[in-house]
Amino acid sequence: MKPSVASLYQAVELQQEIPPLLIGERANANGSKKFRELLLADDYQACLKIAVEQEAKGAHVIDLCTAYAGRDELADLTTLVRMCANALKAPLMIDSTTPACIEACLRIYPGRAIVNSINLEDGGVNIRRICRAAKKYGAAVVALTIDAQGMAMTCDDKVRIAKAIHAVAVDECGLRPKDLLFDCLTFTVGSGDETLRDAAVQTLAAIRRIKLELPGCLTVLGLSNISFGLAPQARRILNSVFLHEAVEAGLDAAIVDAAKIVPLARIPASDREICLDLLYNRQIEGEKSPLMRFIDHFSGQQAAGGQEEEDAGKKTEEQLFQKVLNGDKEHLEDLLAILRERFKPIAIINQILVPAMRHVGELFGKGELLLPFVLQSAEVMKASVNLLEPFMDKTEGTAATSILLATVQGDVHDIGKNLVDIILSNNGYKVHNIGIKVPAETIIEKAKELRADLIGLSGLLVKSALVMQDSMPQYREAGLTIPILLGGAALTPKFVAESCVPEYGGPVVYCNDAFAGLKAVQEFEAGTLRSTVFDDATTLRPMKPGIKTSVVDRTNPVPQTPFKGQRYVEDIDPRELFPLINMQALFRGRWGYRRGKMGAREYAELIQDTVQPLYEGLQRRSFEEGWIQPKVSYGYFSCYSEGDALIVEANESTYRFSFPRQAEPPFLCIADYFKTGNEGGDIAGFFIVTIGNRIGEEIARLYQANAYHDYLMLHGFSVELTDALAEYWHGVMRREMGIGGQRPQELHGAITQDYQGSRYGFGYPACPDLEAHKPLFAFLRPEAIGISLTENMQMVPEQTTSAIVAHHPHAKYFAV
Amino acid sequence: MGTSLERYICANCGYIYDPALGDPMNAIAPDTEFADLPEQWVCPMCYAFKDQFDPLD
Numbered sequence: 001m002k003p004s005v006a007s008l009y010q011a012v013e014l015q016q017e018i019p020p021l022l023i024g025e026r027a028n029a030n031g032s033k034k035f036r037e038l039l040l041a042d043d044y045q046a047c048l049k050i051a052v053e054q055e056a057k058g059a060h061v062i063d064l065c066t067a068y069a070g071r072d073e074l075a076d077l078t079t080l081v082r083m084c085a086n087a088l089k090a091p092l093m094i095d096s097t098t099p100a101c102i103e104a105c106l107r108i109y110p111g112r113a114i115v116n117s118i119n120l121e122d123g124g125v126n127i128r129r130i131c132r133a134a135k136k137y138g139a140a141v142v143a144l145t146i147d148a149q150g151m152a153m154t155c156d157d158k159v160r161i162a163k164a165i166h167a168v169a170v171d172e173c174g175l176r177p178k179d180l181l182f183d184c185l186t187f188t189v190g191s192g193d194e195t196l197r198d199a200a201v202q203t204l205a206a207i208r209r210i211k212l213e214l215p216g217c218l219t220v221l222g223l224s225n226i227s228f229g230l231a232p233q234a235r236r237i238l239n240s241v242f243l244h245e246a247v248e249a250g251l252d253a254a255i256v257d258a259a260k261i262v263p264l265a266r267i268p269a270s271d272r273e274i275c276l277d278l279l280y281n282r283q284i285e286g287e288k289s290p291l292m293r294f295i296d297h298f299s300g301q302q303a304a305g306g307q308e309e310e311d312a313g314k315k316t317e318e319q320l321f322q323k324v325l326n327g328d329k330e331h332l333e334d335l336l337a338i339l340r341e342r343f344k345p346i347a348i349i350n351q352i353l354v355p356a357m358r359h360v361g362e363l364f365g366k367g368e369l370l371l372p373f374v375l376q377s378a379e380v381m382k383a384s385v386n387l388l389e390p391f392m393d394k395t396e397g398t399a400a401t402s403i404l405l406a407t408v409q410g411d412v413h414d415i416g417k418n419l420v421d422i423i424l425s426n427n428g429y430k431v432h433n434i435g436i437k438v439p440a441e442t443i444i445e446k447a448k449e450l451r452a453d454l455i456g457l458s459g460l461l462v463k464s465a466l467v468m469q470d471s472m473p474q475y476r477e478a479g480l481t482i483p484i485l486l487g488g489a490a491l492t493p494k495f496v497a498e499s500c501v502p503e504y505g506g507p508v509v510y511c512n513d514a515f516a517g518l519k520a521v522q523e524f525e526a527g528t529l530r531s532t533v534f535d536d537a538t539t540l541r542p543m544k545p546g547i548k549t550s551v552v553d554r555t556n557p558v559p560q561t562p563f564k565g566q567r568y569v570e571d572i573d574p575r576e577l578f579p580l581i582n583m584q585a586l587f588r589g590r591w592g593y594r595r596g597k598m599g600a601r602e603y604a605e606l607i608q609d610t611v612q613p614l615y616e617g618l619q620r621r622s623f624e625e626g627w628i629q630p631k632v633s634y635g636y637f638s639c640y641s642e643g644d645a646l647i648v649e650a651n652e653s654t655y656r657f658s659f660p661r662q663a664e665p666p667f668l669c670i671a672d673y674f675k676t677g678n679e680g681g682d683i684a685g686f687f688i689v690t691i692g693n694r695i696g697e698e699i700a701r702l703y704q705a706n707a708y709h710d711y712l713m714l715h716g717f718s719v720e721l722t723d724a725l726a727e728y729w730h731g732v733m734r735r736e737m738g739i740g741g742q743r744p745q746e747l748h749g750a751i752t753q754d755y756q757g758s759r760y761g762f763g764y765p766a767c768p769d770l771e772a773h774k775p776l777f778a779f780l781r782p783e784a785i786g787i788s789l790t791e792n793m794q795m796v797p798e799q800t801t802s803a804i805v806a807h808h809p810h811a812k813y814f815a816v
Numbered sequence: 817m818g819t820s821l822e823r824y825i826c827a828n829c830g831y832i833y834d835p836a837l838g839d840p841m842n843a844i845a846p847d848t849e850f851a852d853l854p855e856q857w858v859c860p861m862c863y864a865f866k867d868q869f870d871p872l873d
Contacts, residue, residue: 545841545860588827588870595870604873765863815863 003178021253024059065095069390106137119146131173158206177216190230211250234298241275324356327376345388371592375708402430404452406438410792417458440471472503497534566635574628580724590716629692655775673808685805758811765815829862
């Protein structure tokens with residue numbers, strides 16, 4: 001009787017009249033991204049559909065593999081085997097290396113299945129258990145030519161291992177030769193790797209010998225490995241030609257994407273010849289290597305894939321390095337699969353990916369690569385690591401230096417800390433990012449629990465710098481001595497060196513940006529990390545710009561306002577805000593598209609081809625998806641100044657705003673712009689504006705999805721949009737007060753305050769103290785439009801800003 | 817002349833330093849090239865240092 005397998009519905013001969021037997025490969029969590037994603041979403045019905053669809057495309061048997069890190073393989077596989085048993089006419093190939101899973105599936109499968117697979121990798125333990133199960137339930141078995149030394153590369157090794165497996169499976173466990181399908185493995189001829197040049201030759205020779213030397217046994221091959229790393233269209237042709245050659249050599253079955261096999265008759269002779277030259281490694285005197293000729297040949301046929309074929313000529317290591325450098329995620333999975341044939345995942349990370357990211361960091365440091373591109377590189381790194389992780393032992397990589405990251409208590413700002421996370425974790429370090437608003441007690445507890453090697457603290461505002469300073473003794477008293485890295489806009493090397501370093505026992509280091517953080521971690525590893533030292537002599541003392549007149553004339557008239565008290569406004573069209581977005585600050589500042597060393601023309605092209613479309617896309621999407629929900633609470637209130645304070649009358653009570661005064665000439669203070677009680681009192685405007693929390697949710701989603709580049713872009717956009725809303729509302733209030741009625745003609749007028757009056761943001765240089773939010777919230781009551789305060793007076797959502805509006809003609813920006 | 821009177825823009829806030837105008841807020845006289853501004857000079861609008869400035873065009 002001819003060897004065959006069977007489903008509930010039909011028997012299928014393993015040796016087809018027109019070989020080979022086609023085994024559909026798409027229902028495989030490792031081989032098919034689509035299938036994996038459906039599985040991860042627990043969508044078994046859709047997984048089943050992928051299995052079923054292959055029947056119509058010509059598959060005789062369907063391979064089913066659900067092994068994936070983090071999934072319960074036993075539950076997934078038995079569930080899908082049950083479903084396939086009912087729905088599939090084709091017999092099933094149970095693809096697992098776990099004996100318990102195989103046994104469970106054979107027990108429930110109502111036909112004769114094929115088990116994929118056994119090998120001698122563990123010296124012969126699993127093979128015996130699986131073969132006995134196959135014998136018991138009557139299954140065929142795929143045997144891979146792998147032993148304790150690894151995958152067999154040469155014909156001799158493949159045959160030797162096949163014979164060893166035969167001895168165990170047939171002689172010892174009682175399987176019949178016709179129950180065995182030997183897969184003598186194939187490796188790519190598309191990588192340019194010298195040692196793999198004759199990979200096809202070795203495999204074809206092994207098939208011949210196994211058919212001859214192990215009579216009655218069958219052969220099978222995972223076909224597509226032969227062409228990893230080549231362009232998709234060229235792969236189809238090469239796979240099909242190789243299949244034909246393998247069948248000629250005696251191949252009985254092939255694991256393939258049945259839909260992608262091209263009948264030999266439809267392949268032009270010239271294509272066939274070039275494929276055969278590559279497969280048989282035929283060098284032609286005076287011509288390029290067979291691989292280069294193959295690439296040249298097929299690149300001529302398809303203009304679109306130029307880059308890919310160029311890549312194929314390079315060594316795969318270099319290709320991956322380049323992908324990181326270029327921020328290119330295309331075909332990563334294939335490339336990594338090739339590299340995994342030769343390297344352990346941890347070696348791919350440490351020897352290719354991390355050096356590539358180091359190089360990216362160096363280019364950024366030299367001003368030759370802009371931040372958005374660095375983030376795209378980090379995305380490639382992250383995606384690669386995610387693809388490699390399922391193949392890594394759990395213990396691998398735990399030796400990496402670990403860093404605990406947190407934004408300090410009361411501070412909601414995420415982005416600085418997250419950029420540090422992105423840069424460190426994608427340079428091979430272990431980062432524990434424990435979020436925002438984290439109290440020192442929690443940071444200490446986590447640092448001990450996770451045995452962190454360093455702590456990184458972040459915080460945007462002045463208040464957060466003080467929180468860092470105040471918590472230093474707490475870290476010391478908790479017995480910590482590991483280095484603490486500090487980062488945030490309000491910090492200076494002087495502050496860190498003089499106010500933080502003396503309060504802690506270990507090194508305390510000021511980090512200007514994420515790359516300074518990376519440098520600090522590298523220094524820690526080298527044993528050279530030292531506390532920040534402040535050198536007074538070499539430090540720049542910034543000039544203090546501003547109006548130099550110190551006498552503010554307060555004989556100006558008090559404007560009429562349409563109302564007094566507080567009002568909410570929630571019907572603002574987001575499109576009104578777009579013209580007020582400070583695009584220069586957004587592009588160059590927030591996004592990091594600086595001109596730097598670029599030529600004027602090159603920069604203009606970058607803006608026109610990349611940045612401007614990005615900006616317009618964000619405008620469109622944010623409008624269409626309703627990310628922008630502008631809301632305002634504002635009002636006009638009677639007031640009078642009293643020294644450095646402004647006394648505001650609202651809700652039949654008074655609120656005191658204390659403003660700081662400059663310590664040097666011209667000694668400006670915001671209170672000076674308002675009349676005193678004796679001068680008849682004055683009127684002050686206040687506002688709190690927000691673009692809502694929807695955009696913040698979208699930003700968080702992008703970060704979670706490791707879309708670093710888009711994350712930075714949308715965050716920057718949201719910040720500038722919030723400022724545009726403040727500028728817009730300031731304009732409304734100036735109009736209502738009848739001062740500088742018309743809007744500045746262009747945005748630059750707003751930047752240089754080309755109008756009467758000024759808005760002073762709380763937390764900004766003229767009034768850095770956020771304590772003013774306490775009285776402000778008492779009478780603007782922004783809780784009703786979804787705005788709240790943290791314990792150190794920051795507003796939530798982050799895309800919120802507040803200001804006092806002064807109508808005085810001399811009122812302009814200054815810093816205290 | 818040409819490049820010497822090149823305008824520079826603050827990447828943080830968008831303020832444009834125009835050498836022809838100088839910077840009255842910092843008592844910088846007209847016709848002062850960006851390169852000749854003192855190292856401790858800061859943006860008169862947002863107080864960013866010179867290294868935050870980009871050539872405008």
